[in-house]
Amino acid sequence: MSSDAPVLKLYNTLTRAKEEFRPLDPANVRMYVCGPTVYDYAHIGNARPIIVFDVLFRLLRHLYGADHVTYVRNITDVDDKINARAAERGITIRELTEGTNKIFQEDVKALGCLEPTVQPRATEHIAEMIALIEKMIAAGHAYAADGHVLFDVPSMADYGRLSRRPLDEMIAGARVDVAPYKRGDMDFVLWKPSKESEPGWESPWGRGRPGWHLECSAMSWKHLGEVFDIHGGGIDLVFPHHENEIAQTRCAFGHEAMANYWMHNGFLQVEGEKMSKSLGNFVTINELLHTENFGGRKWPGEVLRLAMLRTHYRQPIDFTVKALEEAELSLRNWGAEIGALELDGDGFGAGFGAPDGSGYGGGHAGFDTVLEALQDDLNTPFALTILHAIDDKRELDLSLRLLGVDVRSYSAWVEVERMRSVDVELVSKLIASRLAARAAKNWAESDRIRDELAAMGVALKDNKDGTTTWEVKR
Ligand code: AMP
Ligand code: ZN
Numbered sequence: 001m002s003s004d005a006p007v008l009k010l011y012n013t014l015t016r017a018k019e020e021f022r023p024l025d026p027a028n029v030r031m032y033v034c035g036p037t038v039y040d041y042a043h044i045g046n047a048r049p050i051i052v053f054d055v056l057f058r059l060l061r062h063l064y065g066a067d068h069v070t071y072v073r074n075i076t077d078v079d080d081k082i083n084a085r086a087a088e089r090g091i092t093i094r095e096l097t098e099g100t101n102k103i104f105q106e107d108v109k110a111l112g113c114l115e116p117t118v119q120p121r122a123t124e125h126i127a128e129m130i131a132l133i134e135k136m137i138a139a140g141h142a143y144a145a146d147g148h149v150l151f152d153v154p155s156m157a158d159y160g161r162l163s164r165r166p167l168d169e170m171i172a173g174a175r176v177d178v179a180p181y182k183r184g185d186m187d188f189v190l191w192k193p194s195k196e197s198e199p200g201w202e203s204p205w206g207r208g209r210p211g212w213h214l215e216c217s218a219m220s221w222k223h224l225g226e227v228f229d230i231h232g233g234g235i236d237l238v239f240p241h242h243e244n245e246i247a248q249t250r251c252a253f254g255h256e257a258m259a260n261y262w263m264h265n266g267f268l269q270v271e272g273e274k275m276s277k278s279l280g281n282f283v284t285i286n287e288l289l290h291t292e293n294f295g296g297r298k299w300p301g302e303v304l305r306l307a308m309l310r311t312h313y314r315q316p317i318d319f320t321v322k323a324l325e326e327a328e329l330s331l332r333n334w335g336a337e338i339g340a341l342e343l344d345g346d347g348f349g350a351g352f353g354a355p356d357g358s359g360y361g362g363g364h365a366g367f368d369t370v371l372e373a374l375q376d377d378l379n380t381p382f383a384l385t386i387l388h389a390i391d392d393k394r395e396l397d398l399s400l401r402l403l404g405v406d407v408r409s410y411s412a413w414v415e416v417e418r419m420r421s422v423d424v425e426l427v428s429k430l431i432a433s434r435l436a437a438r439a440a441k442n443w444a445e446s447d448r449i450r451d452e453l454a455a456m457g458v459a460l461k462d463n464k465d466g467t468t469t470w471e472v473k474r
Pocket of ligand 2: 033034035216241245
């Protein structure tokens with residue numbers, strides 16, 4: 001980054017302030033985001049952190065270079081919900097998580113998200129988890145009891161710094177899990193024994209499995225090191241998950257920090273209500289993409305993504321049909337504007353962004369102003385407002401690419417859906433009949449067939465070479 005470029009500012013939950021982002025190593029900016037627990041389809045709330053941190057990933061790649069950012073998003077493939085679901089279906093946890101993970105990967109691809117640099121699976125990091133526990137025990141921060149290993153919360157002087165919860169509230173919350181083997185009420189599980197029927201791994205404390213918080217400490221350590229730059233997830237993860245990740249990693253390695261910037265997205269609700277199965281407004285990404293269960297129609301990933309970016313990531317978001325319709329209208333307009341524009345490669349060629357004296361700065365709406373909005377704690381709603389004021393097609397295109405909003409892919413979806421809406425076999429048959437009618441000079445019949453096709457939304461074009469081609473209108 002050149003020295004006069006605007007700096008990236010991010011709101012840090014740890015300090016409750018917007019801070020200038022200074023990576024530990026600009027040649028390798030490192031970010032970890034808590035990924036899904038793959039026991040079922042991901043819902044549209046789960047899509048929010050995926051999209052938000054994808055925008056940040058794209059922005060970091062733009063600022064530091066694509067090869068200088070490492071983004072790790074884990075896959076939690078061992079968890080009691082997974083065990084229960086696999087047992088219910090009579091399959092192994094691996095079979096269950098393979099299936100749900102495949103769908104998850106397809107879902108997030110449709111949402112226009114880049115693949116993270118690494119997507120580690122918890123079950124492939126058991127050795128690192130055991131090593132972490134041993135480090136914590138050696139440092140006097142964890143103890144084994146009754147086949148379990150627990151983190152000794154009072155052994156950490158500044159436990160609770162991230163969530164800033166009053167001690168009595170944390171104790172009350174932790175009391176839900178009273179257990180005879182716990183020394184302190186707030187102590188949490190690092191390792192627990194597995195029954196014969198449950199998935200388990202051999203360990204110095206017997207056959208067992210890890211606690212959820214431990215998984216992320218192990219995977220971030222393995223792929224990003226003992227201390228890294230950014231750690232993200234939904235706001236619900238601040239306590240206890242992230243608080244406990246910090247406790248584990250810091251106490252295992254003795255550093256002041258696990259990550260320097262902690263970022264959390266706000267929650268998503270649907271049509272003004274908390275999403276829940278019992279309210280009947282629970283909707284998965286897959287359903288939105290492929291069924292007509294929400295608003296009576298399918299929604300392409302580009303529309304879902306754009307609708308999400310209209311709200312600042314730290315604000316709660318109300319996911320509504322109206323917001324989706326408005327997002328789609330923008331995509332349609334942009335598609336008409338830049339659809340035919342051709343760009344080389346990813347468009348961010350060398351030299352782009354260098355002021356050429358025409359159209360940059362000075363309050364002019366362009367790529368640089370969009371970039372500036374994103375550098376201000378990912379202000380996507382403001383970036384979108386700027387987008388609507390950009391009249392240079394190339395700058396509009398580059399700005400949309402930076403946000404990961406793929407207008408061409410949306411237009412292609414529209415085309416495919418149009419084609420799907422007609423019975424291709426029937427169209428071919430009618431066209432053949434019409435050609436036969438024309439050959440017999442039966443113009444009335446030929447016109448009647450043309451009208452019938454028009455009523456189906458099919459427009460014909462008679463070519464000079466005697467063939468007839470067709471397309472679907474609207
Ligand atoms: P989970 O599978 O529940 O662990 O959630 C995976 C990710 O989605 C976490 O980062 C959660 O914070 C996030 N998340 C879950 N529900 C919502 C929601 N309704 N709105 C926004 N983020 C959510
Ligand atoms: Zn985590």
